[in-house]
Amino acid sequence: MSSERDPLLTIAPRHGANTDESEDEGKLGPLEISHSSRWAILAGIWIATFLGSVNTTLVTTLMPSISSEFNKSHQVSWLGTAYLLAICTFTPIYGRLCHVMGRRAAHQSAVLFGALGTLACGLSPSMNLLIVARFVSGIGGGGILTTSTIITSDMFILRSRGLAQSIGSVFMALGIGIGGPLAGFISDAYGWRAAFLINMPLFFISFILTGYNLSYVTPGKGKTPGEVLRRIDYGGMITTLVWVFATLLFLSYRYNERLPWDDSRVISTLGVTILFFLLFIIVELKFAIEPVLAPFLLKQKIPALIGVSNFLVSFCNFSVMYFFPVWFQTVMLTSAFIAGLHVLPSSTAMAIGFLFAGWSMHKTGKYKFINLTFGILPSMAAVLIVTMNEDSSPARLWLSIIPFGFGNGVVLQTMHIALLAHIPQSAMAVGTGFGQLFRSVGQVGGVAVSSAVFQSVLDSELRNRIRGPDANEIIKRIRESTGVVVSLPPDLQRAARDSYDGALRAVFIMAMCSTLMAYIVRLPIPDRSLDEPEPADPPQQPAQADVGNIVNSVVTSPLDTPFDSDDDHRKKRTHMLGTRHRKPDLTQPRSLSGYEPVDGSMDLEEDTIEGTAQSRA
Structure with missing residues (x-):
């Protein structure tokens, strides 16, 4: 009788009866699928990535309309917080679900949660149900990002992986950047509910594309649904x-x-x-049987440093993203739409940063030089943001945030590849969830802590500037609604604008310190050639019969890109290996993600590498 501590992976002959291996007969691995299938999968996961990112920021411009309909202005901030809280809680789970359920089931579960939550948002009859719907949507949003990253990592070798993932990151950055302005435009034309409901056709397209095409072989799927459920942390x-x-x-x-x-x-x-x-x-x-924190990664220097960097960078990103538009609304007295547009240059620059980092790593096979060179840009941009004032030129007001987005795009992309370069291929799914956990906690922390700092400093600034018998009531009105500032008498308006300027400056200083600390944390992370084989398990000599499989999975071709045709792919592999393109031998033992033999890979169920928190009897 099996127990929860029994491994879910079993090594069985190709034609063994009643095994998962027999079901894989005739199926291709992630590196063997056709060019058209690869593009269809990428299209599906990129659409989902865009939708998940749009849902992160679309409520920023919908809050006034939603609070007006439900008369619940004191609860409206939870629309953003509930989404981020769900992302923080459930994101790391999907790394494990990819391990035990398979890529397609895990990804489509995330898309389904995202779609159901978004649909419920558009149909919610009350503020409380809307907050719950945002939480459900966040369960899917966090899972979409994690599973999309894992699927992309499956389909490309390490050197090309950064370029492929950078394209997906462009959709993420654009979604974050245009989510607010786009939702505001739709809300003005058709109402705030339409801003949610208009996403539904795209969710459906993504679900169909991945459901039909995402069928490559990835060992590690659980034996039964019960065993899968028992292993969730x-x-x-x-x-x-x-x-x-x-x-x-x-x-x-x-x-x-x-x-x-x-x-x-x-x-x-x-x-x-x-x-x-x-x-x-x-x-x-x-x-925990399958811990979301992955203790064996936390005990390693490089993954731990990358995790801390991810936290600090995300903390800084969301502190600025949520409060940068507020500065223009309250200090410059611009409209909410124009204030939201001021974030767009950063998101566009971040998308370019993702692409640049992916292209550079693909060309050079290195990541540290561009990380350290461009990773200092967010700190420099933060200085420009901190020193902005009402007399700053329009060029500075619009362009100061560009180095911030570009630098953080480079950092996030290179650190993800650095993490994958320092862990075994078999730990890729869990490692991705590990990295996303720190990013999601940083996102929630950035919004929550910066909000606390902002409100605390704003209260002190207002009390220093506004006095009199009605001071408490006036201060309360100014703190609760940024829209009040523009309608205040000149003397009170001046006090409110200066108070908001001081409070937001404190938030931006905190963000500047966060990004500078992230840069310092990254300094000890060593470079690693992306042409080298990915780390394997403890030193054991693979059997002679397994050498072909190792070469086939690791040395596919340093020049493979997402844009190669099937013929290009075959020609490059033939040139590198001196043999014709062939399918992997499924009779050989396989790791969790790829076709590496057990002797040359790390099995997450092994006690020796602490893939689980408990040891098996």
Whole structure:
């Protein structure tokens, strides 16, 4: 009788009875599929990536309309927070789901959650149900990004992987950049519900494209649905949800509502945060069968440094992205639409940064030089943003944020490839989820902490400038709605604009410190040639019969790109290997992602590399 600690992967002969191997007969691996199938898969996952990114920011311009319809202005901020909270909680789960369910099932589950959540948003009859729908949509949004990254990594060798993934990252950056302005335009023309519902046809197209074409062989699928469900890290997922949610409540009570430290709500939420964070660590290290935190990666220097960098970069990104438009609305008194457009240069530059990093890594086979060269740009841009004022030239107001987006695009792309270059191919799916976990926590932290800093400093600035019998009421109105500023009398308006300027400057200084710390953290990360074979398991000599498979999976061709035709692909492999293109031998033992023999790869179920938190009897 099998137990939860039994490995899900079994090595069986090609024609063994009642095995998953027999089902794979005649199917191709991710490096063997046709050019048309590869492009169809990429189109499907890129459409989903765009939709997930659009949903991250589209509510920023819909909040006034939504709060006006439901008369729940005090809850409207949870529309963004609920989405990010779901991403933070469920993103790392999808790395494990790709391992136990297979790529297609995991990706389509994410698309389905995203579509259902978005549909529910457009049909929600109340603010509470809308917040729940945003959370469901976030479950899919985080999974789409993780599974899309894993699928792209499957289909390309390491050197070409950065170029392929950089194109997908362009869709992510454009989605973040145009989500707000596009939603505002649709809302003005057709109402805020249409901004959600218009996404549904694209979700359907993505689901069909991946459902029909994403059928290549990826070993590691669970034996039964029950075994799959038992291996999900429910403890890690629940404790993450509770401690992050409690942290958001603590920051809101203490800094947004300005409750004293001895208030019961402040004390209780802080206590819950600490308790469940400690429980999360204990669950991940001691009890989880398939821990979302991947302790064996956390114990390695390079993955840990990359994780910290991902956190700090995402923290900085979302701090600026959410509050940069507010500066133009409250200090420059522009419309919400124009304020939202000021983020677009950064998103466009980020998309270019992703492409540049992918192209450069593909051409040079290196990542550290461009990371350190262009990774300092966000810090320089943050200085320009911090020193902006009402007298700054239009060119500076529009262009200062461009180096910020470009530099962060380069950093995120190169650090993802650096992570994959320093972990075994068999750990690629879990490693991707590991990296995305730090990014998603950074996103939530960037919004929550910057909001707390902003509200705290704004309250102090307003109280220093506005006095009198009605001061408390006026300050409350100014803090609760940025739209009030433009309608205030000249003297109060001047005080409000200067107060907002001081509070937002504090947020931008924090973002500047975050991106500078991220740069320092990345300095010890070594370079690694992307032409080298990816790291394998502890030094064991592979059997002679397995050498062909190792060469076939690792040395496919350093020149393969997403744009090669099937004939180009075959010619390059024939030139590199001195033999004709052939399918992989499925009779050989395989790793989780690819066709490496067990002797030359890392199995996540092995006790020796701590792929699980518990050891098997």
